[in-house]
Amino acid sequence: MTPATRTRSPRGQGDELREEILDAAEQLLIETQSEEAVSIRAVADRVGVTPPSIYRHFADKATLMFSVCDRQFHRLDVELRRRLAIGDDPVEVVQACGLAYVQFGLDHPEAYRIMFMGHSDLTPDQYRDEVLSDHGAFAGLIEAIDVVSAAGRLKPEIDVHTAALVLWESVHGLVSLRIAKPNFPWPPLADHVATHCGLVAAAMFEPV
Amino acid sequence: MTPATRTRSPRGQGDELREEILDAAEQLLIETQSEEAVSIRAVADRVGVTPPSIYRHFADKATLMFSVCDRQFHRLDVELRRRLAIGDDPVEVVQACGLAYVQFGLDHPEAYRIMFMGHSDLTPDQYRDEVLSDHGAFAGLIEAIDVVSAAGRLKPEIDVHTAALVLWESVHGLVSLRIAKPNFPWPPLADHVATHCGLVAAAMFEPV
DNA sequence: TGTACATCAGTGAACGCGCGTTCACTGATGTAC
DNA sequence: TGTACATCAGTGAACGCGCGTTCACTGATGTAC
Numbered sequence: 001m002t003p004a005t006r007t008r009s010p011r012g013q014g015d016e017l018r019e020e021i022l023d024a025a026e027q028l029l030i031e032t033q034s035e036e037a038v039s040i041r042a043v044a045d046r047v048g049v050t051p052p053s054i055y056r057h058f059a060d061k062a063t064l065m066f067s068v069c070d071r072q073f074h075r076l077d078v079e080l081r082r083r084l085a086i087g088d089d090p091v092e093v094v095q096a097c098g099l100a101y102v103q104f105g106l107d108h109p110e111a112y113r114i115m116f117m118g119h120s121d122l123t124p125d126q127y128r129d130e131v132l133s134d135h136g137a138f139a140g141l142i143e144a145i146d147v148v149s150a151a152g153r154l155k156p157e158i159d160v161h162t163a164a165l166v167l168w169e170s171v172h173g174l175v176s177l178r179i180a181k182p183n184f185p186w187p188p189l190a191d192h193v194a195t196h197c198g199l200v201a202a203a204m205f206e207p208v
Numbered sequence: 209m210t211p212a213t214r215t216r217s218p219r220g221q222g223d224e225l226r227e228e229i230l231d232a233a234e235q236l237l238i239e240t241q242s243e244e245a246v247s248i249r250a251v252a253d254r255v256g257v258t259p260p261s262i263y264r265h266f267a268d269k270a271t272l273m274f275s276v277c278d279r280q281f282h283r284l285d286v287e288l289r290r291r292l293a294i295g296d297d298p299v300e301v302v303q304a305c306g307l308a309y310v311q312f313g314l315d316h317p318e319a320y321r322i323m324f325m326g327h328s329d330l331t332p333d334q335y336r337d338e339v340l341s342d343h344g345a346f347a348g349l350i351e352a353i354d355v356v357s358a359a360g361r362l363k364p365e366i367d368v369h370t371a372a373l374v375l376w377e378s379v380h381g382l383v384s385l386r387i388a389k390p391n392f393p394w395p396p397l398a399d400h401v402a403t404h405c406g407l408v409a410a411a412m413f414e415p416v
Numbered sequence: 417t418g419t420a421c422a423t424c425a426g427t428g429a430a431c432g433c434g435c436g437t438t439c440a441c442t443g444a445t446g447t448a449c
Numbered sequence: 450t451g452t453a454c455a456t457c458a459g460t461g462a463a464c465g466c467g468c469g470t471t472c473a474c475t476g477a478t479g480t481a482c
Contacts, residue, residue, distance in 0.1 A: 017458080034327070040436060052438075053459045061436065117325050117388050119242070129391035158407075165395075166407050170374075173381025180325050183337035187373075199366075199374050203411035225425080248469060260471075261426045269469065 018057040020047050025068045029110045035065065063124045069111040070127070073136060076104045080140045090148040091205045097144055098171050098197040101137070102189070105175035117176055141168055153206050163204050170200050226265040228255050233276045237318045243273065243326075271332045277319040278335070281344060284312045288348045298356040299413045305352055306379050306405040309345070310397070313383035325384055349376055361414050371412050378408050 024046035028038045040061055044051040058064040083096045105112040120129055132138055142164045148154050154163060174196050178186055186192060232254035236246045248269055252259040266272040291304045313320040328337055340346055350372045356362050362371060382404050386394055394400060 036435095039434075041434080050460055051436085052461085055437075056458065117384065120388060120390055129389040130393070132389065132392055162403060166378075166404055169381035169385055169404065170378040170408070171381070172385055173377035173379070176325065176384055177377055177380055180328060181337040181340065182328055184340055185338070195370060196374055196377065199411045200378070200408065203407045244468095247467075249467080258427055259469085260428085263470075264425065 017047070017049070017053070021049075021054060021057055021064070022068055022071060025064060026072070029068060030108075033110055035110055035114060038065070040064075059124075062122055065114055066124050066127050069115050072108050072111045073115060076101070076137055077140060079104065080137060080144075084140065084144055084147065087147070089208070090144075090151045090153055091201055091208075094144055094148060094167070094201060094205075095194070095197045097141070098167070099190075099193045101171055102175045102178075102193050105179060106189070109179045112175065112179060116172060117180070138164070138168060148205060155204055155206055158204050166204070167200060170196065225255070225257070225261070229257075229262060229265055229272070230276055230279060233272055234280070237276060238316075241318055243318055243322060246273065248272075267332075270330055273322055274332050274335050277323050280316050280319045281323060284309070284345055285348060287312065288345060288352075292348070292352055292355070295355070297416070298352075298359045298361055299409055302352055302356060302375070302409060302413075303402070303405045305349070306375070307398075307401045309379055310383045310386075310401050313387060314397070317387045320383065320387060324380060325388070346372070346376060356413060363412055363414060366412050374412070375408060379405070 021043060025038055025043045028042055028046060029035065032038065040051050040054050043064070044054055054064065058067065079100045080097050083093060083100055086093060086096070115127075123129070142160065145154065145160045145164045145167070148163075149160050154160065174192065177184070178189075178192075187195070229251060233246055233251045236250055236254060237243065240246065248259050248262050251272070252262055262272065266275065287308045288305050291301060291308055294301060294304070323335075331337070350368065353362065353368045353372045353375070356371075357368050362368065382400065385392070386397075386400075395403070
């Protein structure tokens with residue numbers, strides 16, 4: 001939308017521009033694959049607005065960036081919960097979640113970088129590390145393992161929290177390395193995830 | 209060393225300054241915990257020299273940064289090979305290597321970030337992703353698994369390369385998340401690594 | 417032994433850049449009387 | 450119904466910043482004759 005066609009929002013509806021800003025920033029992030037390329041100016045340009053008007057909707061750049069990622073991660077959350085609901089073999093559910101998680105990371109590498117590979121001290125307060133354990137994708141993971149546990153398929157010597165942690169770390173390792181080192185000779189994605197998750201699952205879940 | 213006390217290197221010995229630059233950059237990286245804080249100017253200041261003189265020794269900033277990291281990773285390589293040489297129970301050796309790797313990452317978080325968590329397209333040619341598979345820490349890891357395999361302790365359905373990949377990804381996940389999310393409620397380090405590696409090892413190694 | 421010279425490590429000054437953010441403002445909108 | 454007014458979304462211009470890098474140079478060192 002160009003400056004000419006943009007109409008200024010009436011009083012109560014500043015949220016419209018807010019959404020457009022989020023859309024533009026997300027688009028730029030996807031196009032450029034670079035957090036640094038998504039400057040306040042670039043976003044403003046894309047929306048068809050001047051830079052200062054961004055500040056009416058976001059406190060600062062970090063808040064904007066995290067809001068963009070937050071929105072994307074909500075979509076991951078939805079994806080994961082869809083897979084949880086299938087509820088076939090719980091171990092297969094975990095595998096399916098692992099694949100969805102990896103796929104999400106590779107589809108949104110910059111968002112994934114910002115959320116899980118960036119500097120913690122640049123994170124706005126509402127996205128502090130501590131919050132991770134209670135909300136979002138990690139909470140979904142705990143639920144998934146809970147289901148496995150309830151079905152009596154978690155090895156008795158392993159508690160749910162530990163299992164969730166190991167799974168998260170392990171899958172995060174896979175996806176973050178594939179993001180950071182795209183030219184490394186990786187196996188084909190599906191094989192890679194299946195082997196990786198299969199191995200880890202074998203260590204903590206009981207076979208049927 | 210201040211500009212006043214620095215004496216200019218005689219003809220053949222430009223390497224002296226080169227080392228000082230590497231030292232200063234490494235120091236700054238450790239002190240500031242921030243790659244961005246290590247600017248060419250900051251390094252030059254620390255050494256007691258003007259910015260342009262850095263360029264007599266390093267092609268550009270990226271090359272300087274990777275040279276710093278390279279030096280640090282050689283030390284990790286040494287550490288890992290020391291543990292390989294112990295050669296007790298090969299599974300224990302792998303665990304010891306895992307711990308050393310994690311410890312290294314936490315001790316040199318910025319170097320670890322640059323080498324394994326940064327943008328691949330900012331990497332100078334001599335550190336391309338492809339090279340990783342043949343050299344350095346990953347090669348050491350393959351050797352460690354080779355020893356396990358030679359001792360007949362690798363599960364028959366798992367090949368050495370796959371095992372190395374899963375282990376690397378998995379341990380990288382642990383260390384990179386602890387670097388990126390220092391305020392997450394992590395378990396104590398030693399427990400964390402032992403549990404994590406124990407689980408993964410259980411999946412791919414035969415018990416005694 | 418003395419002098420002219422080539423070498424080259426390091427300098428000083430500047431280049432052009434794009435960034436996040438602030439500030440006083442404008443002017444269309446909706447409201448109160 | 451008409452007018453004066455308050456609101457507040459968005460503007461224009463500028464702030465100060467530090468960055469990587471380039472360029473023509475200086476001047477101490479070692480060498481050749």
